[in-house]
Amino acid sequence: MNQEPADGSTAATKSCLLQEREQAADMEETQFDDILDDWFIESLRTYKDLHEYHLEHPTQVIEWTSGKTVCVAGYASSKNEILELRLPLKLFADENKGLCAERDFKVIYGGLADGPVRCLRHVPGTRCVVTNDGLSSDLQVWDLGGDDSDVIRRTGSIEGRRRFSEGGSRIAARLSSQPQVLHGARSSDVQLTQLISGQILYKLGLQQEVGSVCGSMTTKTDSADPLSSLHFVSDAVFLTGCCNGKVYVADTRTSAAPQISPPPASSGESVLWWTDASAGPSGCRILRLSSSGQAVISDLRNLGGAMSLARLDIQTRRCNLDDVRVSWAPVLDDCIAVSG
Numbered sequence: 001m002n003q004e005p006a007d008g009s010t011a012a013t014k015s016c017l018l019q020e021r022e023q024a025a026d027m028e029e030t031q032f033d034d035i036l037d038d039w040f041i042e043s044l045r046t047y048k049d050l051h052e053y054h055l056e057h058p059t060q061v062i063e064w065t066s067g068k069t070v071c072v073a074g075y076a077s078s079k080n081e082i083l084e085l086r087l088p089l090k091l092f093a094d095e096n097k098g099l100c101a102e103r104d105f106k107v108i109y110g111g112l113a114d115g116p117v118r119c120l121r122h123v124p125g126t127r128c129v130v131t132n133d134g135l136s137s138d139l140q141v142w143d144l145g146g147d148d149s150d151v152i153r154r155t156g157s158i159e160g161r162r163r164f165s166e167g168g169s170r171i172a173a174r175l176s177s178q179p180q181v182l183h184g185a186r187s188s189d190v191q192l193t194q195l196i197s198g199q200i201l202y203k204l205g206l207q208q209e210v211g212s213v214c215g216s217m218t219t220k221t222d223s224a225d226p227l228s229s230l231h232f233v234s235d236a237v238f239l240t241g242c243c244n245g246k247v248y249v250a251d252t253r254t255s256a257a258p259q260i261s262p263p264p265a266s267s268g269e270s271v272l273w274w275t276d277a278s279a280g281p282s283g284c285r286i287l288r289l290s291s292s293g294q295a296v297i298s299d300l301r302n303l304g305g306a307m308s309l310a311r312l313d314i315q316t317r318r319c320n321l322d323d324v325r326v327s328w329a330p331v332l333d334d335c336i337a338v339s340g
Contacts, residue, residue, distance in 0.1 A: 051091065053105060057081060060322055061120035063129065065144065068092065069108065071129055073117035080117055082131070082152050084109040084144055109145035111152030118168050118322060123195060124175040130158070130183075130195075134168035134322070137161055137185040141195065158198060161189045167321055172230040172238060182232065187240055188224040192252055202252045204240070228321060231277040233284045233300060241275025243321060245288060247303055261303035264288055264296040272321055276336075278328040287336055289326045291319060295336070312338065 043050050057080070059072045068087050074080030085105040118134030127144045137160025143153050158181070160169055165185040172182040180201065184190035192202035225242035232238045233249075240248040245263025263273060272291040277284060277300075284300035285307065293312040298305060324340035 051088075053088075055105070059117075061117055061131075063120050063122050065122045065127075065129070071120060071122060071144070073113060073120055073131065075116040075118060075134075077116060080113045080115070082111050082113050082117060082120075082129075082142065083107050084152065109150050109152050111142065111154070113140070113154075119171050121171040121173050121181070123173045123179045123181065126179050126195075128155075128179065128195065130171055130173065130181050132169040132171060132183075135165070136163055137165045137169045137183070137189060139169060139171065139181065139183055156198075158183070158193050158195075160185065161191070162186070167226060170227045170230040172232050174232045174235060176235075182230050182238055184227060184230065184240075186224045186226055187242055187246075187248055190227075190230065190240055204248070204250055204258065226321075228273060229275045231275075233277050233279045239275070239277050239286065239300075241273070241288070243272050245273035245290065247275065247286065247288070249300065249303070259303070261298075264290075264294070264298075264306065266290055266292060266294055272319070272324075274321075274324055274326040276327050285328075287326065287328060289324075289336075289338065291324075 055072060057074045057076075060075050061071075061073055063071045065071050065084055069084055070087065071082070071084050073082040084107075086108050088104055088106075113131065113133075115133045115135070117131045119132040120129055121131075122129050127146060129142045129144060131140045131142065132138070133140070139158040139160065140154055141156040141158065143155045145152055160183065162185050167185065169183045169185045169189075174180065174182075179195035180192055181195060182190065182192050184204070187204070190204040191200050193200055225244055225246055227240060228243045229241040230238065231241070236253045237249065237251050240250070240258075242248075245266075247261040248258040249261070250258035274289045276287045278287070286298045286300055286303060288296045288298070289312070295310040295312060296306050297308045299307055319340075324338065327337050329335040329337050
């Protein structure tokens with residue numbers, strides 16, 4: 001005959017489980033603090049100057065808007081500040097840095113977003129940024145302000161092709177006479193949209209051409225892979241990085257099928273892949289990093305090959321796409337930056 005445990009026994013079991021969870025959380029936090037301490041000590045040995053700053057609110061986005069300003073925004077579920085900040089003058093001083101009056105970020109323009117900001121891109125040549133909340137594929141368009149106002153105002157929106165989208169849309173922008181943004185949540189959703197009119201100029205992934213009223217072009221792909229990134233590698237050519245490591249390369253001037261590169265061969269279990277591109281005079285290099293710590297660098301002209309490989313010494317654990325940021329270092333040659 002089975003006997004039900006007494007209430008006291010059940011309560012004791014629940015208490016033990018709660019204590020174990022708390023101990024595990026404390027241990028994980030301690031390990032994380034140790035990693036930060038090791039990084040800080042190593043950075044002191046690596047860099048000539050090391051500056052550490054604290055923003056008032058946590059952010060998942062930081063985007064250059066000029067040579068001396070960045071735009072940041074919060075990601076809380078309710079209202080969030082969206083701010084344009086001027087970098088401390090101390091960062092630009094070659095000598096006598098101690099004489100610089102401003103040693104911290106300074107708010108130049110600011111506004112409020114009604115929800116989280118999970119992706120943010122500045123549109124080159126304009127005072128506009130485009131954001132996505134990570135909940136749908138719709139975009140929000142913002143004016144960063146100017147001489148007549150210090151308020152960042154939402155001026156419009158761009159409708160995406162998915163009402164609900166886990167992870168939201170990825171965004172890329174290029175310099176053009178008429179501002180345009182490339183955006184999408186999945187490889188079959190990618191489209192190029194004119195910022196002011198909302199006209200769709202190009203679509204990647206439809207099985208038929210868009211009507212001549214739009215004057216847009218369409219390429220074909222049967223895939224609907226979730227995206228990790230979008231990048232323009234030239235005025236017309238863009239790269240679509242997928243979470244599974246697959247890469248599409250397409251040209252907005254033609255309806256030809258995109259070039260497709262399968263995921264790199266992985267020696268470990270790779271749940272996610274992050275992608276970034278670096279275009280320069282000598283060509284375009286593609287970086288792909290897996291959640292198991294494998295980094296693969298390829299030439300755009302030969303995505304199936306590997307120019308170089310590396311294994312990052314990182315903790316392998318299950319993570320979300322937005323937990324990690326991967327990019328080419330903007331100043332240091334042949335260096336990549338990984339954070340998260």
